[in-house]
Amino acid sequence: MQLHNTASGRKEPFExxxxxxxxxxxxxxxxxxxxxxxxxxxxxxxxxxxxxxxxRYPRVLYARNITDIDDKINAAARAEGVDIGVLTSRxxxxxxxxxxxxxxxxxxxxxxVTQYIPQILAMIRRLIDSGHAYEAQGHxxxxxxxxPDYGQLSRRDPRELLAGARVEVAPYKKDPGDxxxxxxxxxxxxxxxSPWGRGRPGWHIECSxxxxxxxxxxxxxxxxxxxxxxxxxxxxxxxxxxxxGGKLFARFWVHNGFLTDRGEKMAKSVGNVRLVRELLxxxxxxxxxxxxxxxxxxxxxxxxxxxxxxxxxxxxRLYGALRDAGDLAPAHEAQAPQEFVEAxxxxxxxxxxxxxxxxxxxxxxKSEDAADKARLAGRLRAAANLLGLLQQSPQAxxxxxxxxxxxxxxxxxxxxxxxxxxxxxxxDYAEADRxxxxxxxxxxLIEDVPGGTRWRLADG
RNA sequence: GGCUCGGUGGCAGAGUGGUCAUGCAGGGGACUGCAAAUCCCCGUACGUCGGUUCAAUUCCGGCCCGAGCCUCCA
Numbered sequence: 001m002q003l004h005n006t007a008s009g010r011k012e013p014f015e016x017x018x019x020x021x022x023x024x025x026x027x028x029x030x031x032x033x034x035x036x037x038x039x040x041x042x043x044x045x046x047x048x049x050x051x052x053x054x055x056r057y058p059r060v061l062y063a064r065n066i067t068d069i070d071d072k073i074n075a076a077a078r079a080e081g082v083d084i085g086v087l088t089s090r091x092x093x094x095x096x097x098x099x100x101x102x103x104x105x106x107x108x109x110x111x112x113v114t115q116y117i118p119q120i121l122a123m124i125r126r127l128i129d130s131g132h133a134y135e136a137q138g139h140x141x142x143x144x145x146x147x148p149d150y151g152q153l154s155r156r157d158p159r160e161l162l163a164g165a166r167v168e169v170a171p172y173k174k175d176p177g178d179x180x181x182x183x184x185x186x187x188x189x190x191x192x193x194s195p196w197g198r199g200r201p202g203w204h205i206e207c208s209x210x211x212x213x214x215x216x217x218x219x220x221x222x223x224x225x226x227x228x229x230x231x232x233x234x235x236x237x238x239x240x241x242x243x244x245g246g247k248l249f250a251r252f253w254v255h256n257g258f259l260t261d262r263g264e265k266m267a268k269s270v271g272n273v274r275l276v277r278e279l280l281x282x283x284x285x286x287x288x289x290x291x292x293x294x295x296x297x298x299x300x301x302x303x304x305x306x307x308x309x310x311x312x313x314x315x316x317r318l319y320g321a322l323r324d325a326g327d328l329a330p331a332h333e334a335q336a337p338q339e340f341v342e343a344x345x346x347x348x349x350x351x352x353x354x355x356x357x358x359x360x361x362x363x364x365x366k367s368e369d370a371a372d373k374a375r376l377a378g379r380l381r382a383a384a385n386l387l388g389l390l391q392q393s394p395q396a397x398x399x400x401x402x403x404x405x406x407x408x409x410x411x412x413x414x415x416x417x418x419x420x421x422x423x424x425x426x427x428d429y430a431e432a433d434r435x436x437x438x439x440x441x442x443x444x445l446i447e448d449v450p451g452g453t454r455w456r457l458a459d460g
Numbered sequence: 461g462g463c464u465c466g467g468u469g470g471c472a473g474a475g476u477g478g479u480c481a482u483g484c485a486g487g488g489g490a491c492u493g494c495a496a497a498u499c500c501c502c503g504u505a506c507g508u509c510g511g512u513u514c515a516a517u518u519c520c521g522g523c524c525c526g527a528g529c530c531u532c533c534a
Contacts, residue, residue, distance in 0.1 A: 009464080027534075038534045072532075155463055156530070179531070203531090225534030229464090235531085256534070257465085263526070267533055294483085295473065299466080300527065306484090310472060314483055320497065343474090351474045355482035365498055429493055436495075447496045454497095 001056065001345040003221070004298060006229060006253035007153055011347050014252060016220045022053055022060045023215040025250075027207060027224035027232070028110070030067040031091035032076040035098045036273035037259050037292075037303060038225070038266050044289055044388075045256045045297040045348070046223050047104040051386050052344045055336075063109035063214045065207060066092050069200055074189050084190050088112075098276040101285035102292075103388040111210040113201060117192045120201050120209040123243050124181045124194075132242040136172035138184035138197050144177035147238045153253060154230035179235055181205045204235040208243065211236075222250035226257055226298075227267075256297045266303060274303065284400045286389060287311040293350040293387060312459045314354075315397060318384070321361035323394035323454075325377035326370075334378025336386055344386060357383060398456035407443045407457060417446060417453050 003014040016022040026046045029039050046064070053060045067073075068088035077084040096106075113120075124140050127133035132146045144150050144158060151158045158177055169176040180202035185191030191198040211219055217240075224233065233253060240249040259266040266272050279288055291311035295301040337360070343352035357380065364376040384390035401407050408416070416435050423431040436446055439455070446455045 029534075036534085040534085042534050154529075157462080177531085226465095227529070227533055230529060231531045232533095258528070258534075260527075265528070265533090269533055299473090302472085307472070310484055316497095317483080324498080349474070351472095351482075355474070358482055362499085424493080427493080433494070445496070448492075449497075 001052075002347050003252050003254060004347050006233075006255050007250075009155070012252070014220075016057065017218060017251065019057055020059055022057045022221075023219040024050065024053070024060065024062045024221040024223065025207070025211045025215055025219050026062070026064045026107075026222075027228055028064040028066050029095055030070050030072060031088045031095060032070070032073045033091060035095050035276045036266070036268070037276060037279070037288075038273060039095075040098065040102055040276050040288070041259055041292055041297075041301070042223065042225050042256045043099050043104050044102055044292045046254075048293065048344070048350065048387055049221070049223070049254070049348055050105070050107070051388060052341075052348065055341070055386060056345070061109070061215055062107040063111060063211065064107040065210050066095075066110055066112045067206060068092065068112045068114050069190060070203070085114075094277070098280070101280050102276070102289045103286060103391065104289075105388070109214045111214055113206040113210070116206065116210050116213055117201070119213045120205055121182075121192075121194055123205065123209045123212070123239070126243050127181065127239065130242060130245070132239075133181055134174065135196050136174075138199065139172060139180055140182040140196050141173060141178040142181055142235065142239055142242075143174055144179070144238065145175050147242055149241070150177070150238050151234065153237050154234045156230060156234070179204065179231065181239070204232055205239060207232075208236050208240040208249075211249075212240065212243070217244045218248050219250050221252045221254055223254040223256070226255040229253075229255055257300045259303045260300045261303060263302070265300075279308070281403050283308045283312065283402075284315075284397070286392070286397070287315055290315060290354075290389060293389075294354065296351060297348055309459065314358075315389075316456075316459065318357060318361050318380070318390055319394040319397040321364040322377055322380065322390065323398070325364055325373045334375070334382040336383035337379055340383045341386070350387065353383070353387065357387075357389075401443075401457050405443070408439070413439065413444055413455050416444075417455065420446075421453065 001014045002011045004011050050060060050062045073084050073088060077087045133140055133142050182196055182199050183202055184197055184199045191200050237249050261272045287308055291307045337356055340353050340356040343349045360376060360380040367373045367376060381390055416439055420432045420435040439446060443458045444455050445458050446453055
């Protein structure tokens, strides 16, 4: 398997440290609002990576955290006048719902920062004791010059970081690059007692502490969005490496690219985010998932309505092939084609893998032999499963409708189809076509096939 | 300014030193009462200027254009 490693800037052969225990840690959301597509992309991408790893290795430990203490959370909770726990549980639950709709399987571990405060304090203690951190005015700061490799992950020269610095340097910092591990909390804000006073963790230490607690000191893969490379992952790497006496923290750093909106990145700071739950009102989650996988994970992905419509038509084709194959596929015995697996194992080349899916669909459509069709359908399902796609019945796919959509009930549709069949039998084609057009006007498309007529709801 | 990534046919989007990506849209044909679905066929695609090479979209260099990061962010 090949994986692009941000640390080296190139694709490298991936071999886990221990093939019997592959570890992956991915930075999850800070839960103070509903998830937008930018949050969904890494969730989907690393879900696929986890599936591919599980296909190859017997045991994969995948951790994706939830950050449930942070200044933005504090601000949002205060604005609503509720405890931060109320706010974070609400948005964590919403996050789970949204990801489930996108076919994202739960990770093996989902640590929350507020449940790992002791581990965070212990790690800070170790960093102070080993001379990598110091206390200043109620803060504990990581001392960047104490870690000579600082800047290596993001290819940055620490001396030059100051040049473009956009923030004022706090007067208590020994070095302008030093960053906070622990910061004081005033009485009105959430806080925990510590040897350095009541406070809360800085932004980066949580992931270091939780990755260590859940997966160990050296992990195989550390993932997240590309914007986390600096400062978040650079700082995590510094903390973890120093807290572990110089031991390698993450062997592979994997980062997904941004979603873009008319060429510009989709981000809260830009104000052009699309909420997953809003999009789910107008399109099936599986279509959103396919759209997110239709480009390579490291490339920017332009998002618009056409991308979604395109994904729906692709799924129409794939499910159409499965529907024509009937339900005779012994999926559990089927294997994904080698070519498909190789595409995914080549740095998660999902577009190339999808191409194999369409080749299977074409072969399936062409095949006349029942056993052959069953075999191909099984392979198609098995392959798609690695992408988290095609796991529902074609009937369910073609019956999807937007929330609150006004479409006829299946009973009404069947009744219309029966009347049309009678008209056809009587060679009253004008009446038959009139019924078909009437259904079409109400969002129902029908197709005559040998042995009857089937229907589906239009993508509109 | 520093550091990264990109520019592929109408659109989306892989990839490769010399035969195919793939999907959608479009054109033609088969099938169909007509459609739809499906199948078959089709379109001088690789930003630009040079270099290396028998051969460059692919390798190298310059240029143009775009995006991202440089302590809020997936």
